[in-house]
Amino acid sequence: MPEAFKFELVSPERLLVSEQVESVVIPGAEGEMTVMAHHAPVMTTIKPGVVTVKTAEGKAERYVVFGGFADIVPAGCTLLAESAVAVGDIDRADLARRIQEAREDVADAKDDETRSKAEQFLSQLTTLEGAILPA
Amino acid sequence: MPSLKDLRNRIASVKATQKITKAMQMVAAAKLRRAQEAAEAARPYSERMGAVLANITQAIGGGGEAPALMTGTGKDDVHLLVVCTAERGLCGGFNSQIARLARDHIRKLLADGKQVKIICVGKKGFDILRRDYAALILERVDLREVKTLGFVNADGIAKKVIQLFNEGGFDICTLFYSQFKSVISQIPTTQQIIPAGVPTATAEATDGGSAVYEYEPEPGEILSDLIPRNISVQVFRALLENAAGEMGAKMSAMDNATRNAGDMINKLSITYNRQRQAQITKELIEIISGAEAL
Numbered sequence: 001m002p003e004a005f006k007f008e009l010v011s012p013e014r015l016l017v018s019e020q021v022e023s024v025v026i027p028g029a030e031g032e033m034t035v036m037a038h039h040a041p042v043m044t045t046i047k048p049g050v051v052t053v054k055t056a057e058g059k060a061e062r063y064v065v066f067g068g069f070a071d072i073v074p075a076g077c078t079l080l081a082e083s084a085v086a087v088g089d090i091d092r093a094d095l096a097r098r099i100q101e102a103r104e105d106v107a108d109a110k111d112d113e114t115r116s117k118a119e120q121f122l123s124q125l126t127t128l129e130g131a132i133l134p135a
Numbered sequence: 136m137p138s139l140k141d142l143r144n145r146i147a148s149v150k151a152t153q154k155i156t157k158a159m160q161m162v163a164a165a166k167l168r169r170a171q172e173a174a175e176a177a178r179p180y181s182e183r184m185g186a187v188l189a190n191i192t193q194a195i196g197g198g199g200e201a202p203a204l205m206t207g208t209g210k211d212d213v214h215l216l217v218v219c220t221a222e223r224g225l226c227g228g229f230n231s232q233i234a235r236l237a238r239d240h241i242r243k244l245l246a247d248g249k250q251v252k253i254i255c256v257g258k259k260g261f262d263i264l265r266r267d268y269a270a271l272i273l274e275r276v277d278l279r280e281v282k283t284l285g286f287v288n289a290d291g292i293a294k295k296v297i298q299l300f301n302e303g304g305f306d307i308c309t310l311f312y313s314q315f316k317s318v319i320s321q322i323p324t325t326q327q328i329i330p331a332g333v334p335t336a337t338a339e340a341t342d343g344g345s346a347v348y349e350y351e352p353e354p355g356e357i358l359s360d361l362i363p364r365n366i367s368v369q370v371f372r373a374l375l376e377n378a379a380g381e382m383g384a385k386m387s388a389m390d391n392a393t394r395n396a397g398d399m400i401n402k403l404s405i406t407y408n409r410q411r412q413a414q415i416t417k418e419l420i421e422i423i424s425g426a427e428a429l
Contacts, residue, residue, distance in 0.1 A: 008179075008183075010179050010180045010183055011180065011286070012177055012180045012181075012286035012289075012367075012368060012371055013173070013176060013177060013285065013286060014176035014177070015176065015179045015180075028351055029351060029352060030351045030352060040349060041347070041348045041349065042348065042349045042350070042351060043187070043190070043191065043348050043349070043350050043351070043354075043357060044350070044351035044352075044357075045351070045352065045356075045357055045360055069187070069357065069360070069361065071183070071186075071187050071190075078183055078187075080180060080183055080184060080187070082286070082364070083286065
C-alpha cells in the first residue's frame with residue numbers, strides 16, 4: 001500500500017479538503033500529473049479540469065476546479081483553486097455560463113495572442129464538460 | 136407638561152422602536168456569525184497564497200523579472216483609493232470611521248500636490264465622500280443586490296483596478312477597509328495593494344522548500360498569473376472583514392439603541408405614574424374639600 005501524504009484543496013471561500021491521501025491527479029497547465037508521497041517540489045498552474053483524490057482509506061473523490069495553482073512539496077500538496085466544487089455538486093448552468101463567456105471572449109479578442117489564449121481556455125472548458133457529463 | 140394621553144402615546148411608540156432595534160440586533164447577531172465563518176473560511180487561502188508568493192519571489196530572486204504590478208511604476212503621482220464601506224447604515228460609526236480615514240488621506244495627498252482617484256465600494260462611503268470629492272470618484276461598486284459575498288465580487292473589483300493600472304491610470308493603489316478585531320472593535324485600516332511590495336519568505340514558507348522547486352510553466356509566467364489573483368484575494372479579504380465588522384458594529388449599535396429605549400420607557404413610565412397619582416390626589420382633595428364645605 002502506497003504511503004499517505006497530506007493534501008489540501010483550498011478555494012477562496014473555504015477549505016474543501018484537508019486530509020491524508022494516497023494520490024492526487026492534478027490537471028496541470030502542461031498536462032495532467034499524478035502526485036504521490038515524496039514528490040519532487042513542483043509549482044504549477046492548473047487549468048480547468050477534474051482533480052481526482054484517492055484518500056488513504058481507498059475512497060476516490062472527484063472535484064471540478066476552474067484554474068488556480070498547485071504547490072507540491074515532498075511532505076504534501078496544496079491546491080489553491082480559483083473555484084472548486086465536488087463533481088456531484090456541479091452546477092450545469094454555471095458551467096454552461098462559463099463556456100458561453102469564454103465563447104464571447106474568443107469573439108471579442110482583438111489580437112492573436114489573446115484570441116489563442118481564449119480559445120485554449122474555451123477548449124479546456126468544453127473538454128471538462130465532456131469529462132463530467134456522464135458522471 | 137404633556138397630558139396623560141400624550142405620555143401613553145410616547146411610551147407606546149418608544150416600545151415599538153425598541154422592538155425594532157431588538158429585532159435588528161438579533162438579525163445582525165445571526166449575520167455576524169455567518170460573516171465571521173466566511174472570513175475564517177477564507178483565511179487558509181490567503182495564508183497559503185502569501186506563502187506561495189514569498190516562495191516564488193525568492194526563486195526569482197527579486198530580479199527584473201518581477202511584473203509591474205509588484206514593483207510599481209516607479210512614480211507616486213496618481214493615487215487610486217479603493218474605499219470599502221457598508222451598503223447600509225444604522226451601524227454606529229462604522230462607515231464614518233472608514234470615510235474619515237479616507238478623507239484625511241485624500242487631504243494629505245492633495246496637499247502634497249498628488250492626483251487622487253477614488254473607487255467606492257458600498258453606498259455609504261460613496262454618500263459621505265461625494266459631498267467633498269465628487270469630482271475624484273471614478274465609479275461606485277454596488278453590492279447591495281449581493282446576498283452572500285463571493286470571490287467573484289472581489290475579482291470583479293480587482294480586475295477593474297488592474298485594468299486601470301495597465302492603462303496607466305494610477306501609480307499607487309490603496310485599499311481602505313475596516314479590520315474586524317472583535318464585535319465591539321473594528322479598526323479602519325489602509326493597505327497598499329499596488330505595488331504589492333516584495334514579500335519576504337517566512338520560516339514557515341521555507342520549511343521543506345530548501346530543495347529547488349520545479350516550475351511549470353516558467354516562474355515569471357506563474358508570477359504574472361499569481362499577482363492579479365493575489366490582489367483579488369486581498370480585496371476579497373477586505374470585503375469579508377468589512378462584512379463581519381459591519382454586522383458587529385450594527386449589533387452593538389442596536390444593542391445600545393435597545394438599552395436607550397428601555398431607559399426612556401422607564402423614565403416616561405415614572406412621569407406617567409406620577410402624573411396619574413397627582414391627578415387622583417387632586418380629585419380626592421376636590422371631593423374632600425367639597426364635602427367639608429357643606
